[in-house]
Amino acid sequence: MSLRQISDALLHWAPLRNVAGGCLRALAVGIVFYFVVYLLERASGGTTQQYRSRGFLQDVAYWFYYRSGLNQLLFMAAFFSFLGSRLAFLQLRIVGSLHPIVRGILWILLADFCSYWVHRLQHASRFVWAFHATHHAQEQLNFATTVRFHPVDHFISDTLKFVPQMTLGASPMSWLPLHLVMEFVLNTQHSRIKWRFGVLSRVFVTPWFHSFHHSTDPRHYNKNFGGLLSIWDHMFGTAVDAPEQPSEYGLEDVKMPTLVSTFVVPFRLLRQFNDQASSNSSNARNAIVIPRSAGEPPRG
Numbered sequence: 001m002s003l004r005q006i007s008d009a010l011l012h013w014a015p016l017r018n019v020a021g022g023c024l025r026a027l028a029v030g031i032v033f034y035f036v037v038y039l040l041e042r043a044s045g046g047t048t049q050q051y052r053s054r055g056f057l058q059d060v061a062y063w064f065y066y067r068s069g070l071n072q073l074l075f076m077a078a079f080f081s082f083l084g085s086r087l088a089f090l091q092l093r094i095v096g097s098l099h100p101i102v103r104g105i106l107w108i109l110l111a112d113f114c115s116y117w118v119h120r121l122q123h124a125s126r127f128v129w130a131f132h133a134t135h136h137a138q139e140q141l142n143f144a145t146t147v148r149f150h151p152v153d154h155f156i157s158d159t160l161k162f163v164p165q166m167t168l169g170a171s172p173m174s175w176l177p178l179h180l181v182m183e184f185v186l187n188t189q190h191s192r193i194k195w196r197f198g199v200l201s202r203v204f205v206t207p208w209f210h211s212f213h214h215s216t217d218p219r220h221y222n223k224n225f226g227g228l229l230s231i232w233d234h235m236f237g238t239a240v241d242a243p244e245q246p247s248e249y250g251l252e253d254v255k256m257p258t259l260v261s262t263f264v265v266p267f268r269l270l271r272q273f274n275d276q277a278s279s280n281s282s283n284a285r286n287a288i289v290i291p292r293s294a295g296e297p298p299r300g
């Protein structure tokens, strides 16, 4: 087969064309968000220095990886189609027959409730935390940090959310106004918009609210787990607020200065956890100790 034939075959290979189209969409959406968030950050007195950092470029790489559909193609599509066929009996569509607006609100409430508890697990389990650390290692929070997740962390959380979402039925995200509100809330929560959004922050996760989740201050460890809604944190006693935002973000003892390290370091962390567990193997209880919080990863 000649080079010409190979390049022709690649150009007409549907998955590759889909990812190429996804990259263009990711670029267009990214540019819109960049300008909207940048203007809001400037207007609210927030810093914009994060856009001149290496950490921002790492998150842009993650943005293209997830938003282009590449992760879906590599890991998720085949697995979820397999899982979906095996768990078809769970498709109860329990909110499917309701009025679209009621269905939308109920779907968001139930899906976000699950998301809150999955996030708590991401901090409570040593195994999952090792990979969730990639999200927390970012010291220069920016709008694209929303998608900075290690593929293993992403895979675990999507799998855990898959079953409850199957029982709920199709997502109401096709309803454009709701979709836009959710996209805005999710994509601005790692931005430096300094407004507190008043009473809205009692319901939605605002950038102010989520910033405490990434704080290096021990008083903020294991707080503000909410994904879209902050009501769960208020309900379960994990909400924290203060008149000033945290001065530093990231992890004290785990650094990920390069894009490659954001992928590799979690595996090293996992090995450290296993070594610690086996060094405590004389005491079976200690061998399964779980970390107390995201901000307190085992030292080393």
Ligand SMILES: [Zn+2]
Pocket (backbone or CB within 6 Å): 119, 122, 123, 132, 135, 136, 213, 294
């Ligand atoms: Zn977290």
Ligand SMILES: [Zn+2]
Pocket (backbone or CB within 6 Å): 135, 190, 210, 213, 214
């Ligand atoms: Zn976050």
